[in-house]
Amino acid sequence: MSELKRVALKEIFKGGLIDCDATVKGWVRSVRKSKKFSFITISDGSCQDNLQIIADETISNYEEVSTMLTGTCVAIRGKLVSSGGRQAVEMQGMEVEVLGSSDSTYPIQKKGATLEFLRDIAHLRPRTNLFGAVFRIRHALSMAVHEFFNDRGYFYLHSPIITAQDGEGAGEMFKVSTFNPNDIPRDDKGEIDYTKDYFGKQTGLTVTGQLEGECYAMGLGSVYTFGPTFRAENSNTTRHLSEFWMIEPEIAFADLEEVADVARDFVKYLIGYALDNCKDELEFLTKWNKDNSGLIDTLEHVRSSDFIKITYTEAIEILNASGQKFEFPTEWGAELQTEHEKYLTDVHYKLPVIVTDYPSTCKAFYMKQNEDGKTVRAMDVLVPGVGEIIGGSQREESYDKICARMDDLGMEKEDYWWYLDLRKYGSAPHGGFGLGFERMLMYVTGMSNVRDVIPFPRTPNNAEF
Amino acid sequence: MSELKRVALKEIFKGGLIDCDATVKGWVRSVRKSKKFSFITISDGSCQDNLQIIADETISNYEEVSTMLTGTCVAIRGKLVSSGGRQAVEMQGMEVEVLGSSDSTYPIQKKGATLEFLRDIAHLRPRTNLFGAVFRIRHALSMAVHEFFNDRGYFYLHSPIITAQDGEGAGEMFKVSTFNPNDIPRDDKGEIDYTKDYFGKQTGLTVTGQLEGECYAMGLGSVYTFGPTFRAENSNTTRHLSEFWMIEPEIAFADLEEVADVARDFVKYLIGYALDNCKDELEFLTKWNKDNSGLIDTLEHVRSSDFIKITYTEAIEILNASGQKFEFPTEWGAELQTEHEKYLTDVHYKLPVIVTDYPSTCKAFYMKQNEDGKTVRAMDVLVPGVGEIIGGSQREESYDKICARMDDLGMEKEDYWWYLDLRKYGSAPHGGFGLGFERMLMYVTGMSNVRDVIPFPRTPNNAEF
Numbered sequence: 001m002s003e004l005k006r007v008a009l010k011e012i013f014k015g016g017l018i019d020c021d022a023t024v025k026g027w028v029r030s031v032r033k034s035k036k037f038s039f040i041t042i043s044d045g046s047c048q049d050n051l052q053i054i055a056d057e058t059i060s061n062y063e064e065v066s067t068m069l070t071g072t073c074v075a076i077r078g079k080l081v082s083s084g085g086r087q088a089v090e091m092q093g094m095e096v097e098v099l100g101s102s103d104s105t106y107p108i109q110k111k112g113a114t115l116e117f118l119r120d121i122a123h124l125r126p127r128t129n130l131f132g133a134v135f136r137i138r139h140a141l142s143m144a145v146h147e148f149f150n151d152r153g154y155f156y157l158h159s160p161i162i163t164a165q166d167g168e169g170a171g172e173m174f175k176v177s178t179f180n181p182n183d184i185p186r187d188d189k190g191e192i193d194y195t196k197d198y199f200g201k202q203t204g205l206t207v208t209g210q211l212e213g214e215c216y217a218m219g220l221g222s223v224y225t226f227g228p229t230f231r232a233e234n235s236n237t238t239r240h241l242s243e244f245w246m247i248e249p250e251i252a253f254a255d256l257e258e259v260a261d262v263a264r265d266f267v268k269y270l271i272g273y274a275l276d277n278c279k280d281e282l283e284f285l286t287k288w289n290k291d292n293s294g295l296i297d298t299l300e301h302v303r304s305s306d307f308i309k310i311t312y313t314e315a316i317e318i319l320n321a322s323g324q325k326f327e328f329p330t331e332w333g334a335e336l337q338t339e340h341e342k343y344l345t346d347v348h349y350k351l352p353v354i355v356t357d358y359p360s361t362c363k364a365f366y367m368k369q370n371e372d373g374k375t376v377r378a379m380d381v382l383v384p385g386v387g388e389i390i391g392g393s394q395r396e397e398s399y400d401k402i403c404a405r406m407d408d409l410g411m412e413k414e415d416y417w418w419y420l421d422l423r424k425y426g427s428a429p430h431g432g433f434g435l436g437f438e439r440m441l442m443y444v445t446g447m448s449n450v451r452d453v454i455p456f457p458r459t460p461n462n463a464e465f
Numbered sequence: 466m467s468e469l470k471r472v473a474l475k476e477i478f479k480g481g482l483i484d485c486d487a488t489v490k491g492w493v494r495s496v497r498k499s500k501k502f503s504f505i506t507i508s509d510g511s512c513q514d515n516l517q518i519i520a521d522e523t524i525s526n527y528e529e530v531s532t533m534l535t536g537t538c539v540a541i542r543g544k545l546v547s548s549g550g551r552q553a554v555e556m557q558g559m560e561v562e563v564l565g566s567s568d569s570t571y572p573i574q575k576k577g578a579t580l581e582f583l584r585d586i587a588h589l590r591p592r593t594n595l596f597g598a599v600f601r602i603r604h605a606l607s608m609a610v611h612e613f614f615n616d617r618g619y620f621y622l623h624s625p626i627i628t629a630q631d632g633e634g635a636g637e638m639f640k641v642s643t644f645n646p647n648d649i650p651r652d653d654k655g656e657i658d659y660t661k662d663y664f665g666k667q668t669g670l671t672v673t674g675q676l677e678g679e680c681y682a683m684g685l686g687s688v689y690t691f692g693p694t695f696r697a698e699n700s701n702t703t704r705h706l707s708e709f710w711m712i713e714p715e716i717a718f719a720d721l722e723e724v725a726d727v728a729r730d731f732v733k734y735l736i737g738y739a740l741d742n743c744k745d746e747l748e749f750l751t752k753w754n755k756d757n758s759g760l761i762d763t764l765e766h767v768r769s770s771d772f773i774k775i776t777y778t779e780a781i782e783i784l785n786a787s788g789q790k791f792e793f794p795t796e797w798g799a800e801l802q803t804e805h806e807k808y809l810t811d812v813h814y815k816l817p818v819i820v821t822d823y824p825s826t827c828k829a830f831y832m833k834q835n836e837d838g839k840t841v842r843a844m845d846v847l848v849p850g851v852g853e854i855i856g857g858s859q860r861e862e863s864y865d866k867i868c869a870r871m872d873d874l875g876m877e878k879e880d881y882w883w884y885l886d887l888r889k890y891g892s893a894p895h896g897g898f899g900l901g902f903e904r905m906l907m908y909v910t911g912m913s914n915v916r917d918v919i920p921f922p923r924t925p926n927n928a929e930f
Contacts, residue, residue: 153473161693198925218591252509
């Protein structure tokens with residue numbers, strides 16, 4: 001093929017490239033053949049739109065070109081012209097080179113593949129319009145995360161993945177080891193001798209980077225993590241992954257109000273970023289599924305809304321005054337369940353809601369204790385349609401109080417010596433929150449199964465690819 | 466304290482905030498007491514510079530203030546005034562509140578702590594000037610990675626961490642399991658029954674995201690990973706980590722020349738970004754260690770240099786013509802060792818060097834085979850002072866050729882069914898490379914131990930924090 005630098009379809013659809021020659025490269029979506037010419041549609045992944053190329057029989061390899069199968073990879077040189085079709089521009093093909101052929105066993109044929117089926121070919125699903133949209137949005141929201149925090153003076157922290165710490169004091173952790181399972185070293189008493197394992201102790205995969213985030217907040221001021229976290233729970237639901245990405249900012253000198261404000265601004269920023277940068281993708285998703293038809297309106301609504309802020313105690317009062325029948329109890333002290341959260345966001349307020357000051361019994365050991373002796377300075381952000389999307393808190397900065405709480409819970413303080421040091425030396429008010437990135441993506445894309453918003457999902461019995 | 470919104474020191478040193486009241490919060494570096502007033506120096510992590518506050522005896526709690534210990538956390542309200550000292554601005558303190566005290570056991574006293582000692586208190590080391598500098602640069606370079614690729618139309622890919630695949634066909638992997646090691650299920654033959662493990666098969670921690678990156682490049686065009694990768698090798702050196710962060714772009718339709726150009730542009734961009742955004746940090750690092758005095762000059766030199774490009778065969782010729790005595794052999798077919806790489810970059814060219822077309826025996830199975838039947842389209846980027854910093858290649862896109870190579874190496878093709886699918890359906894020329902993020906950070910900061918450029922290093926026998 002005559003040498004012309006490849007132009008991404010995204011550049012073509014931006015406009016301005018009309019009546020000029022160009023070379024495009026991509027994968028064939030369809031070829032419609034008529035007697036004297038064929039319509040070829042290709043995608044190259046750079047944007048949502050596909051390009052239509054008209055190739056007529058004067059092309060030297062017209063026979064080959066007009067019979068190309070879906071999935072074929074091509075390079076096409078031609079002239080870009082304005083079009084009266086669905087796209088403002090199309091190409092008059094002059095030269096077509098097949099870079100890689102396809103065949104009839106190619107699993108992604110034109111229509112009708114189910115999401116379940118596409119999950120089994122997760123290595124090919126990024127070639128579809130649907131998953132192209134989802135993963136371009138995933139990229140855009142990742143950028144948004146970094147831009148939001150960078151613009152506000154936060155530093156990105158790579159918290160450790162392999163850890164000996166169980167950050168939440170509760171999560172089920174994957175074990176990490178280099179032991180030969182057929183020959184595990186044991187001590188005199190027959191106990192496993194972890195001092196002989198790779199790290200000299202028992203280790204697993206992190207469930208949170210928060211504790212390490214606090215160390216860095218106490219040095220750099222404001223930090224955030226954005227990395228993989230793990231749960232070894234046997235949860236086979238549409239909302240759980242064994243491996244997922246989490247964002248955890250931690251802010252020195254912040255009280256709960258500031259933490260809640262940052263969380264609200266962050267959610268709005270991410271949504272606004274998607275609306276501003278992924279218009280074509282969101283429009284595709286809106287049309288793709290009838291249940292999604294209100295997607296863009298919902299996102300616009302949240303972007304421009306104030307968030308309601310109520311205490312847990314007020315939330316309980318609202319639920320009890322609702323006259324609604326709930327499956328789970330709503331007396332003071334009970335956990336807020338998804339049905340309760342949805343009532344608050346979807347029925348009562350029709351807005352995102354931030355609930356604060358939960359009973360200490362519902363929350364983790366590190367949260368700042370209120371004067372009332374019953375509640376902690378916790379905060380959850382609930383959004384319409386999804387429920388809890390962010391959980392956070394002001395942290396207990398008092399050495400004595402956090403020690404007392406750990407004692408109450410029967411925790412081993414020695415395991416947290418470094419975490420307690422933060423309260424011993426120059427302690428400061430501080431707080432932060434965690435956002436499950438895939439939860440946010442489900443909300444923004446309207447995808448209803450979390451396995452469809454992460455490239456290669458890991459769930460019980462599934463670690464393919 | 467009278468309510469004034471906290472101002473970060475970074476904002477103060479930007480200039481413009483003179484002769485106005487402000488509240489600052491941070492950690493005490495030192496208090497120098499004289500009869501009628503004290504000089505307090507604080508840092509807040511937002512920037513390299515510390516702020517000096519003059520507090521005189523009219524402050525109500527002057528006795529407490531003048532005896533504050535290093536590490537104390539304070540909030541100070543005062544008036545910002547121009548100064549004749551090292552900084553252009555200082556503060557006349559009006560009110561000082563101790564937020565968290567320190568004591569004489571605080572491990573970071575004024576001077577002289579060794580890097581080894583600070584590694585043992587990795588939870589506190591971000592409070593030092595040195596590690597503040599290093600980790601602000603780490604943040605800046607992370608942003609630079611995302612900006613570089615986003616600006617060029619690449620999509621960020623979160624490749625999986627837990628995997629059943631050994632990407633390189635060689636690396637030593639950490640095992641991931643939820644088996645109770647005291648009660649591992651076994652089949653009839655007494656073999657471990659991995660179908661009963663969490664993922665239904667044997668899994669480990671990823672050594673590379675490249676293969677998954679290729680899947681996405683064949684759909685979205687250009688992608689990059691930036692995530693943690695793992696090596697279970699028992700390497701206790703200043704250059705090896707068990708857990709480190711890697712950046713792996715993968716580019717559809719790219720040949721080796723394009724891959725090399727992107728790698729060169731990327732290295733220059735990262736270096737330029739640090740020079741433009743971390744001037745104070747780099748100046749601190751230049752002064753901190755005599756061996757580092759040329760750091761900024763070296764970085765400026767690389768930023769403005771062309772990169773030399775030679776083939777492996779040419780490199781061997783240069784080494785053999787050098788008259789230099791090397792420890793390791795330099796006949797054609799031998800691996801290039803660090804001593805060889807350093808000769809090329811530090812002695813022969815005094816410039817970064819890209820070496821291409823290595824013997825296939827030195828390189829991985831997936832690299833594109835040259836016509837000569839002996840070499841592959843591989844590429845390493847070598848930089849002065851460090852050696853190899855990037856390794857990459859054009860990938861073999863021919864189904865038949867890659868299968869033949871896998872057969873030669875005795876690899877199980879069934880394990881790679883999905884990877885081979887990429888060559889079966891719409892294969893395209895493509896390539897990419899990997900950059901070890903900590904290697905790059907060592908180069909940019911001049912730190913000589915990789916454990917000092919990652920927040921919480923994981924190495925054999927060390928997974929503390």
